[in-house]
Structure formats: C-alpha cells, structure tokens
Amino acid sequence: MLLLIEDLLKSYPGPEGPVPVLRGVTLSLDAGKTLALTGESGSGKSTLLHLVAGLDVADGGRVLLDGKEATKLDDNGRARLRRSAVGIVFQQFNLIPSLDVAANIAFQARLNGTPEPQELSRLASALGLESQLRKYPEQLSGGQQQRVAIARALAARPKLILADEPTGNLDEATADEVMEQFLALVAETGAALLMVTHSPRLAARLGSRAHLSQGRLA
Numbered sequence: 104m105l106l107l108i109e110d111l112l113k114s115y116p117g118p119e120g121p122v123p124v125l126r127g128v129t130l131s132l133d134a135g136k137t138l139a140l141t142g143e144s145g146s147g148k149s150t151l152l153h154l155v156a157g158l159d160v161a162d163g164g165r166v167l168l169d170g171k172e173a174t175k176l177d178d179n180g181r182a183r184l185r186r187s188a189v190g191i192v193f194q195q196f197n198l199i200p201s202l203d204v205a206a207n208i209a210f211q212a213r214l215n216g217t218p219e220p221q222e223l224s225r226l227a228s229a230l231g232l233e234s235q236l237r238k239y240p241e242q243l244s245g246g247q248q249q250r251v252a253i254a255r256a257l258a259a260r261p262k263l264i265l266a267d268e269p270t271g272n273l274d275e276a277t278a279d280e281v282m283e284q285f286l287a288l289v290a291e292t293g294a295a296l297l298m299v300t301h302s303p304r305l306a307a308r309l310g311s312r313a314h315l316s317q318g319r320l321a
C-alpha cells in the first residue's frame with residue numbers, strides 16, 4: 104500500500120471554538136492506482152490533500168506514505184518525504200516567476216538529485232512545451248502554465264500525485280486537453296493519483312471514487 108490514511112482529524116479555529124472539518128477520515132491507495140475525491144464546496148477536500156502532502160498538520164489520526172508515518176515527522180521530515188515521494192498539481196500553478204520554463208520543470212527533480220535530460224524533454228514534448236522552454240511563467244497562458252506545473256510534478260518521478268482541481272482555472276476546451284495529457288502521463292509513469300474534482304465525468308475516469316461529506320468519506 105502506498106498511502107494509508109487512518110482516522111484523520113482536523114479542525115480550524117472559529118469564533119466559537121474549533122470547527123471540525125475532517126472527523127475521522129480513513130482511506131487507502133495502492134501504488135499506481137487512481138482515486139477521485141469529490142464532495143461539496145467546503146467539505147474539506149483541499150484540507151485532506153494538504154494533510155497528505157504534509158503541508159499542514161492533522162489534529163489526530165495517521166498518514167502513512169511510502170512506508171513512512173508522515174504524521175510523526177517534523178516539518179523538515181515532511182518536506183523531505185514530500186520532495187521524494189509526492190508531486191503536487193494544484194489549481195494555482197505555483198511556478199517560480201524568476202525561473203524559465205525549463206528550470207521550472209526541472210526544479211523538483213533537481214532537489215531530489217539529477218533530473219534526467221531525456222525525461223525532461225520527453226515531458227516537455229508530450230505537453231507541447233518545446234517552444235516555450237526559454238520563456239518565463241508570466242509570458243505563458245494559463246493552460247501553458249498548468250502544463251509546466253504538470254511536467255514539474257512528473258519530472259521528479261513521484262510515487263503519488265496529488266491534484267486539486269488541476270484544470271479548474273482553465274476554459275473548458277483547454278481544461279479537457281490538459282486533463283487528457285495529464286491522465287495519460289500519470290498512467291505512463293505508473294504514479295498513483297489522488298485527484299480532487301467537482302466533475303462526475305472526470306471522477307468516473309479514475310479507478311475509484313471517494314466522497315467527502317460531513318467530515319467523513321463514503
């Protein structure tokens with residue numbers, strides 16, 4: 104098992120005390136499998152992804168990722184685990200403005216070691232980015248920026264990709280095209296995928312589906 108989440112609890116502070124968002128979430132994902140996470144706006148989907156990524160800390164429960172208990176690690180340990188095992192593709196592309204496209208794509212892979220040049224150019228070409236490599240993020244369209252974010256996540260060869268409405272900021276035609284490329288590349292690399300989506304049509308394309316409601320999964 105690549106990812107095991109057990110009885111995860113998370114509250115946020117509210118004016119009248121803590122407001123529970125996750126009330127005991129349990130979930131597992133095997134290596135190479137894909138899972139769609141659905142749920143109403145505000146149900147806690149992004150919160151769950153952030154906890155899995157180790158970007159935030161749960162109030163209780165466990166996250167086991169790639170054999171390591173992420174919930175027992177300190178900030179540095181979680182950052183190391185995230186860097187080595189997780190690729191993140193969120194709605195905000197989070198590219199580094201001072202780096203060109205080629206350097207953005209290589210960024211996470213470089214933190215983990217030496218990125219393979221063939222792998223970088225294969226990804227750039229699969230995503231139609233060959234002619235954009237010397238441009239800077241601000242010179243790209245939204246769709247192109249999201250393709251760079253996808254290439255960056257995949258270039259580090261993560262075992263798990265976390266995607267939060269990855270095409271949510273794009274127009275419908277571009278979103279469809281980028282999603283096709285994204286899913287094809289995920290399948291090709293054999294990474295597992297946990298993807299938040301509002302779209303039942305997209306959710307149906309993934310291997311399984313979990314629905315977050317009232318702080319629990321169904």
Ligand SMILES: Nc1ncnc2c1ncn2[C@@H]1O[C@H](COP(=O)(O)OP(=O)(O)OP(=O)(O)O)[C@@H](O)[C@H]1O
Binds near residue numbers: 115124143144148151
């Ligand atoms: N940092 C925070 N501080 C306080 N409350 C927060 C914080 N982050 C999220 N929340 C609250 O927690 C709940 C879950 O938010 P979250 O973003 O996880 O939901 P979501 O299911 O991803 O929503 P959406 O589909 O609209 O993106 C919401 O009520 C939100 O207002």
